[in-house]
Amino acid sequence: MIAIEHVSKWFGEFQVLKDCSTSVAKGEVVVVCGPSGSGKSTLIKCVNGLERIDRGEITVDGVSVASPKTSLPKLRARIGMVFQNFELYPHMTAAENIMLAPLKVLRRSKETARTRALELLERVGLSDFADRYPANLSGGQQQRVAIARALAMDPIAMLFDEPTSALDPEMINEVLDVMTSLAQDGMTMMVVTHEMGFASKVAHRVVFMDQGAIQEDSPRDVFFDRPTSDRAQLFLSKILRH
Amino acid sequence: MRYSWKWSAVLTDPYFDWIISGLELTLLLSLISWAIALVLGCLIGIARTAETKWIRSLAAAYVECFRNVPLLVIFFLWYFVAPEILPRNAGLWVKRDLPFPEFWTSVVALSTYTAAMVAEQVRAGIEAIPRGQANAALASGLTRWQVYRYILLPVGLRIAVPALGNEFINIFKNSSLALSIGLLELTSRTRQISEYTYQPLEMFITASAVYFVIAMLTTAIMMAIERRSRLPGMITRATR
Numbered sequence A: 001m002i003a004i005e006h007v008s009k010w011f012g013e014f015q016v017l018k019d020c021s022t023s024v025a026k027g028e029v030v031v032v033c034g035p036s037g038s039g040k041s042t043l044i045k046c047v048n049g050l051e052r053i054d055r056g057e058i059t060v061d062g063v064s065v066a067s068p069k070t071s072l073p074k075l076r077a078r079i080g081m082v083f084q085n086f087e088l089y090p091h092m093t094a095a096e097n098i099m100l101a102p103l104k105v106l107r108r109s110k111e112t113a114r115t116r117a118l119e120l121l122e123r124v125g126l127s128d129f130a131d132r133y134p135a136n137l138s139g140g141q142q143q144r145v146a147i148a149r150a151l152a153m154d155p156i157a158m159l160f161d162e163p164t165s166a167l168d169p170e171m172i173n174e175v176l177d178v179m180t181s182l183a184q185d186g187m188t189m190m191v192v193t194h195e196m197g198f199a200s201k202v203a204h205r206v207v208f209m210d211q212g213a214i215q216e217d218s219p220r221d222v223f224f225d226r227p228t229s230d231r232a233q234l235f236l237s238k239i240l241r242h
Numbered sequence B: 001m002r003y004s005w006k007w008s009a010v011l012t013d014p015y016f017d018w019i020i021s022g023l024e025l026t027l028l029l030s031l032i033s034w035a036i037a038l039v040l041g042c043l044i045g046i047a048r049t050a051e052t053k054w055i056r057s058l059a060a061a062y063v064e065c066f067r068n069v070p071l072l073v074i075f076f077l078w079y080f081v082a083p084e085i086l087p088r089n090a091g092l093w094v095k096r097d098l099p100f101p102e103f104w105t106s107v108v109a110l111s112t113y114t115a116a117m118v119a120e121q122v123r124a125g126i127e128a129i130p131r132g133q134a135n136a137a138l139a140s141g142l143t144r145w146q147v148y149r150y151i152l153l154p155v156g157l158r159i160a161v162p163a164l165g166n167e168f169i170n171i172f173k174n175s176s177l178a179l180s181i182g183l184l185e186l187t188s189r190t191r192q193i194s195e196y197t198y199q200p201l202e203m204f205i206t207a208s209a210v211y212f213v214i215a216m217l218t219t220a221i222m223m224a225i226e227r228r229s230r231l232p233g234m235i236t237r238a239t240r
């Protein structure tokens, strides 16, 4: 579904991504982890073209992201994305947030979009919050609305960039639960996260990044039982001690 | 020497009608210029935040040009200089056939100047929005233009409402400079009346009072708009 091949990227002189290659198959959940500044966010943003790549190629469902012939809005409409800081639109209610892209991109009717929005809110456990503004929702609730917003476009894959890092500890699980149920329904997911509990339960593969390079790309059990790179071992020992 | 006050002059025929007609022109000039400045200012403000460098530079150049030249000079530039440097036929048309030239030249001067001020407020409003918002909207498949249309402008303008209210009061006060190119607006009318009646103090005090009342009314309206357009949960600040 998602193929990342020999991708490199520079911010000026600084090389953020160094010859990264990995893939996410249909229905697969791939967790990306690594220390801060290792390029995880940059890599995942390249997948839907929010960041441009300088070398290599990324294809999603056979469509080349960097090709000038690709219509990025059309491609992005098929890929859901959830951000660390939720990024709900502050002037719209939860339901309106979810309805915007279906209305304006897919040109759905208002009733269809609203019905679907309410369904999705129910799915993330927020039926009673459709008409609340983001400012009146907790962090965990906002992130669940953001997930519903991404799902409203019936995406073929979902990208998550540290979806729980900005949350208070007691809200992390409500978001992880939604993501777990998505994974169980067979959604194709690429998830940047430090939640190793989630990774060890849900991920099919784990990608470990350090200093812009993919140091390790292993099936989940291999990654947790006997990671091959020293850096990954060190990272795991640090993070699991917390 | 003692000044002899004669407030009744204000209400005497035809002076009262002159004041009213001056006020009408002032309001008309301010409102038309404001509408144009708002549209033009939004476009230039958007251009200031564009991805393409030359668009950003062009918009920045516009703002700097108008912001760094006194408004009075801008009035003279549009009135005396522009017709000369326009293409020949356009220049001739402006000089010979433009109806009510003092008025429409004032509209052009005020709106081009105020657009630069509005653009800065719109830009500041848009830049106050965290970058992730635009990314989230782009990621959902909206085009860049739709992101402006549905997210950046509505949110940015709400943030800019108090500052834009001040700009409206400014455009209204600045409209008095139209007297320099001969438009008989409120200030010009009161000066004219004081020359006829030799009662300048009453006239200018009256003019001040009218400006003051209208500015206060505007403030009240803007505060109401601000209350209604406020982003849910946003911490508010006073209008002035």
Ligand SMILES: Nc1ncnc2c1ncn2[C@@H]1O[C@H](COP(=O)(O)OP(=O)(O)OP(=O)(O)O)[C@@H](O)[C@H]1O
Pocket (backbone or CB within 6 Å): A011, A016, A034, A035, A036, A037, A038, A039, A040, A041, A042, A043
């Ligand atoms: N727009 C940018 N311009 C210049 N440098 C950038 C830019 N965005 C990110 N970087 C740099 O690129 C590196 C990788 O950033 P990135 O956000 O991808 O890291 P990350 O792995 O997601 O880290 P974190 O865990 O802190 O989110 C960092 O050193 C960062 O400072």
Ligand SMILES: [Mg+2]
Pocket (backbone or CB within 6 Å): A040, A041, A042, A161, A162
């Ligand atoms: Mg990051």
